[in-house]
Amino acid sequence: MAKNMKRRGNTKGTKGTKTTSSKGARKFVYFFGNGKADGNRSMKDTLGGKGAGLAEMTNAGLPVPPGFTISTDACNIYYANNSKLPANIETEMVAALRKLEKSAGAQLGSNAKPLLVSVRSGAKFSMPGMMDTILNLGLNDDTVEGLKAWTGNGRFAFDSYRRFIQMFGSVVLEIAKSAFEHEFETIKRGRNAKLDTDLDEAALREVVAAYKRLVKSQTKQDFPQDPMEQLRGARNAVFRSWNNARAQEYRRIYDIPDSIGTAVNVQMMVFGNTGDRSGTGVGFTRNPATGAKEFFGEFLINAQGEDVVAGIRTPQPIVQLERVMPKAYKQLRDITTRLERNYKDIQDFEFTIQDEKLYMLQTRSGKRTGYAAVVIATDLVKEKLVTPKEAILLVDPEALSQLLAPGFDPKEWKQHDVVTRGLPASPGAACGKAVFSSETAVEWSNRGEPVILVRRETVPDDIHGMWVSQGVLTATGGMTSHAAVVGRQMGKPSIVGAGELQINEHGKSFTVKGKTVKEGDFVAFDGLTGEVKIAKVSSQPSEILQVVAGKMKPSASPIYQRFNTLLEWTDKFRRLGVRANADQPDQAELAYAFGARGIGLCRTEHMFFGEGRIPIVQRMILADNEKDRREALNQLLPMQRDDFYGVFKGMHGTPVTIRTIDPPLHEFLPKREDLMVEIAVMEVKGQKGKELEAKKKLLARVEQLHEFNPMLGHRGVRLGITYPEITEMQTRAIMEAACQLNKEGLKVIPEIMIPLVGDVRELRDQKVIVERVAADVMEEQGIKIKYLVGTMIEVPRGAIMADEVAREAQFFSFGTNDLTQMTFGFSRDDAGKFLRVYQDRKILEKDPFASFDVPGTGQLVDMAVKRGRATRPDLKLGICGEHGGDPASIHFFDKVGLDYVSCSPYRVPVARLAAAQAALSVKVGD
Ligand code: ADP
Ligand code: MG
Ligand code: MG
Secondary structure: OOOOOOOOOOOOOOOOOOOEOOOOOEOOEEEEEOOEEOOOHHHHHHHHHHHHHHHHHHHOOOOOOOEEEEOHHHHHHHHHOOOOOOHHHHHHHHHHHHHHHHHHOOEOOOOOOEOOEEEEEEEOOOOOOOOOOEEEEOOOOOHHHHHHHHHOOHHHHHHHHHHHHHHHHHHOOOOOHHHHHHHHHHHHHHOOOOOHHHOOHHHHHHHHHHHHHHHHHHHOOOOOOOHHHHHHHHHHHHHHHOOOHHHHHHHHHHOOOHHHOEEEEEEEOOOOOOOOOOEEEEEEOOOOOOOOOOOEEEEEEOOOOOHHHHOOOOOEEHHHHHHHOHHHHHHHHHHHHHHHHHHOOOEEEEEEEEOOEEEEEEEEEOOOOHHHHHHHHHHHHHOOOOOHHHHHHOOOHHHHHHOOOOEEOHHHHHOOOOOEEOEEEEOOEEEEEEEOOHHHHHHHHHOOOOEEEEEOOOOHHHHHHHHHOOEEEEOOOOOOOHHHHHHHHHOOOEEEOOOOOEEEOOOOEEEEOOEEEEOOOEEEEEOOOOEEEOOOOOEEOOHHHHHHOOOOOHHHOHHHHHHHHHHHHHHHHOOOEEEEEOOOHHHHHHHHHOOOOOEEEEEHHHHHOOOOOHHHHHHHHHOOOHHHHHHHHHHHHHHHHHHHHHHHHHOOOOOEEEEOOOOOHHHHOOOHHHHHHHHHHHHHOOOOOHHHHHHHHHHHHHHHHOOOOHHHOOOOHHHHHHOHHHHHHHHHHHHHHHHHHHHOOOOOOEEEEEOOOOOHHHHHHHHHHHHHHHHHHHHHHOOOOOOEEEEEEOOHHHHHOHHHHHHHOOEEEEOHHHHHHHHHOOOOOOOHHHHHHHHHOOOOOOOOOOOOOOOOHHHHHHHHHHHHHHHOOOOEEEEOOHHHHOHHHHHHHHHOOOOEEEEOHHHHHHHHHHHHHHHOOOOOOO
């Protein structure tokens, strides 16, 4: 296997890969077979993940059935070209098919030796079950008899034909799967057959006849008999499946661009359904739920394709293959171990055994839970398979936030009986109201109810319902069923194959051990142990959080130790500093324990909402003269000083940026409508006197402060300019706390930040006040300390004028929430109404408030960085908007040259990892 190749998807046109044909024309079809492939693992962009894996395995000499891959470019051309492929690509495909026929020693459509192929989709990023695969293509009324004669196995030939008609019928001809299933079940019942494998050739011939009648009645045409027509139809259906509803939904959730398209793999069939010496299976080189180093997977004897994951028959654990077919088992273990070493990551593989001969059909990096991701990354380093630097790249930053999710309160959990157990497919504590359809799950969760999605089995259409649920519980399926795979990837607690559940999806209930659970009843389960209870159980913080909060010793928590080790590695590689947004001492402590070294944003107004403070704040606002206002501020001063003291202390002397008051003042007053109602009620009741007068006065002030556009109104630096005494009080509180701590021996360097500056003169105005008060305080305290004055860059004009602003500012902190809002002209509070439509219509790919708008708003950041540094080379630069904890955004902030990102305390681990990955230049999601 090619060593030293980059693990993650390279971009197009990677050196050394062939993307043109020998004549120099662009190449669209890539052959693999006979130990040699046109492509390799680095070509995921062109070949898709599956195609790149098949090529790589072929080159490594592994037993892979030959075939060819039609590139993702062809898919995009298909769409651009009115759902047709141009002649040159058709010609290339036919040439590849001829080569395949030679290699296989069989011909498509031949009666003597019919070649059968699978047509498989495969995009750059795997999308389990999102697109469709067609097996046994090439069969028709004649070739099926040819296959029977060639193999001497009529049962097998007709089993393959009925599968093909069903798959082609549903995927290409768009006939409902259930219509086929209905025919199949009728014949099974008529023959008293329990399992599919109980049907003999005669019965399968009947199934085929019934299927053909169904096709005829639904499409008014006979089932297509021409194999070339079948092949083109299947290929185009794979291209079309790229845009089916569930594939689109999947891409939306996982942030996969719509534009990359899917490849199509056409591959010689090998057969797991020829009898008891054949079978098919899927597996992982490690446990994808817990990360444990154990061979993991399932297989079925005498089966084909998706039978294992479809939950029709219950598959056997893969280790039992050793007993049934020891030689094939040993070979499978050897090959998959090699694959893991080569790819340096847990592999998820698919295989088929035909008459005891093993074939590999797929390999890829296995999807895993956040928990498993951390375990595997640290294990691989211990096993010397990867370096810490490589290990960092194996963990999706979001995995770390999964590890911080709560578990059950053990005492409460113990009080309830286990009603049943299922397979622990994805760890985590889940509790919610039982619902039996994805639609209900979405509806109920939209109104804020926690739900558990209970299904016999999930299908790819359930993806949205799974996404909004607390957890997913199914009655059938194994550890590699759809619910299990998708649940793990989402980090959604999941239990599958809880076979004792008698689910009545229509009646919206299930029974287990004589107990009935109806829609809306509470269910709780533990995805790590597989235990299910009928109860409402409250949860408690994750183990890691308990260690971080000092409630548990690090030595008592192996997962914490791994988590911490991984994060320590990230610190060696990242360039960006990571700070937290925090305004309470305990938040600061937590952030520090998670590795934040500094606070990027301390919002002082949050402190105004603290206990007993609102009346004083209101008095300050209601004051109609400076004297009264100062009096109220004087009362607030010691409180703010204590707040700052605590926050500084919680950050152990690392820098703390404190922002002066930002929101419009009316936010501290009661709502206008509420006051009006209260006054009206008092008047109706005939109440008079001081209380009524006070309310009226308050209302008058509220009306005076009322703004039509508060977000663009009297807030930020504008407040400080009109009420300088507020800035004075806050500066005094900050400096007194800092001086105090410096005297106590903790060197703190406050960074005083003025918000919403669009012109240097605004900043200048406030800086004069800050410097005057700071000098006074230091003189009073008899100590000199270092402090900085800077500004937020969040008004577009501030970014444009950054060279001037930097004359007064010692640091910039990008307030990307406001900056996004004002650059787009979208109100943060109201944009929800239309942003979803924007995303559905592809006007915007992502919500710019969640993932930073690099192409647009990013230019303002870039400009401000350059202009600011031109004026002041040592200007400190950071970002404190919500984007500071978003991996994709962090990548940009690293590239644009900021010094640090700041995010909520719980996102700090995610930011540390994302910052390291950014420094190592790995695109997120790649
Ligand atoms: P998915 O992307 O949903 O995993 P695949 O293209 O991998 O779909 O196909 C699903 C299954 O179909 C495979 O796991 C394998 O069991 C079966 N299959 C695909 N191609 C072949 C083939 N050439 N021979 C035998 N089985 C195949
Ligand atoms: Mg598929
Ligand atoms: Mg597959």
